[in-house]
Amino acid sequence: MKFEKNLHTLVWGSESWEISAHNSSPSIIADGCEKGRSLAEVEPKFPVLAKVIDAKTRLSVQVHPNERTALVAGGEPKTEMWCVLESGPIYAGLKPGVGAAEVERAIADGKFEDILVKHDAKKYDTFFIPGGLVHAIGDGVKLYEVQQSSNTTYRLYDWGRVGADGKPRELHVEKSLECIDFSLAVPEPVKDVKCKFFNFTQHDFTEEREVVAESDYLLIYEVDKALSTLLRRGEKAIVAPGRVFLTQVEK
Numbered sequence: 001m002k003f004e005k006n007l008h009t010l011v012w013g014s015e016s017w018e019i020s021a022h023n024s025s026p027s028i029i030a031d032g033c034e035k036g037r038s039l040a041e042v043e044p045k046f047p048v049l050a051k052v053i054d055a056k057t058r059l060s061v062q063v064h065p066n067e068r069t070a071l072v073a074g075g076e077p078k079t080e081m082w083c084v085l086e087s088g089p090i091y092a093g094l095k096p097g098v099g100a101a102e103v104e105r106a107i108a109d110g111k112f113e114d115i116l117v118k119h120d121a122k123k124y125d126t127f128f129i130p131g132g133l134v135h136a137i138g139d140g141v142k143l144y145e146v147q148q149s150s151n152t153t154y155r156l157y158d159w160g161r162v163g164a165d166g167k168p169r170e171l172h173v174e175k176s177l178e179c180i181d182f183s184l185a186v187p188e189p190v191k192d193v194k195c196k197f198f199n200f201t202q203h204d205f206t207e208e209r210e211v212v213a214e215s216d217y218l219l220i221y222e223v224d225k226a227l228s229t230l231l232r233r234g235e236k237a238i239v240a241p242g243r244v245f246l247t248q249v250e251k
Helices: 100-109 173-179 226-232
Strands: 007-010 013-019 048-055 061-063 080-086 088-094 116-121 126-129 135-137 142-148 154-157 217-222 244-249
Touching: 048 217, 061 173, 080 088, 088 126, 100 154, 100 173, 154 173, 217 226
Parallel strands: 217 244
Antiparallel strands: 007 013, 013 048, 048 142, 061 135, 061 154, 080 126, 080 142, 088 116, 088 135
């Protein structure tokens, strides 16, 4: 399946919801016998949401609930991962010794950057961001994100920014503090991610390659058109026994 463009323009840049069955903004199928229907209609239990995030300026410092804290704070649990497409700074994790009191003090003093761990993220670095981890995407970073099908974000700090109405955007400090897992380790850049919600793997399609889905669905996001070139040459590229095969292309 391929999908119509689903672009969300925000105060800091844009999110392209590449594949979504979330009821807030489901993907519309662009070809085949299901053309014009939403993925939410065709596959209502589709478990993940894939985005391309283009951060012209830094995103807010935020946290998402996990399965346990969503029962307390409300909202939908969200564990996610980022694969960097354009290098730049990201923030993931709190510095050692930081607890709730330090978080509240950093918000009040306008010095939240002092307690965040900053990473100089390179192209194709991948970071695992479990629910409960404090994080933010920095200025000029573009990345591919896979997450649980959720639209819940709690905003801790917004760098003194104002929204389109000229007023500071709402913060969710109380809910955020209910969701932060202070025991989580600071993530390190990796190439692949495996968790109970999704697996993510990077592949080089400069030569014939077989990729087998490890679950019901296989999503492919193509960068630099290597896969398209392989297919045009008539070489075997994909074997996917998953129920749904979804392809997206980086323009």
